[in-house]
Amino acid sequence: MVVAAQPTRGVDVGSIEFIHNQLIAARDAGGAVLLVSAELDEILSLSDRVAVMFGGKIVAILDANEAERGLVGRLMAGLSA
Structure with a gap:
C-alpha cells in the first residue's frame, strides 16, 4: 500500500509527472494507493x-x-x- 499525502506540492513539473507515473505503476502492479491531495485535477485524473x-x-x-x-x-x- 502506498499512502501519498500532497505528493506533488511544491515540486517542479517534471517531478510531478514522475510522481504520477510512480503512483500509476504501483496501482497497475496491484497495489493499493491512497492519494490525499488538495489538487482536485490531480485527484480526478489519477483516481x-x-x-x-x-x-x-x-x-x-x-x-x-x-x-x-x-x-x-x-x-x-x-x-x-
Missing part, C-alpha cells in the same frame, strides 16, 4: 474512486466516471449532489 469529505466525515464515495468537478465541489461544500 479509480474518490472519497469526498465535508466536516471531517466522508460524505460520498464516487467512481471515477461519476466524479466530475462540479459534483465533487458541491459535496466538498456540504451541498447535496
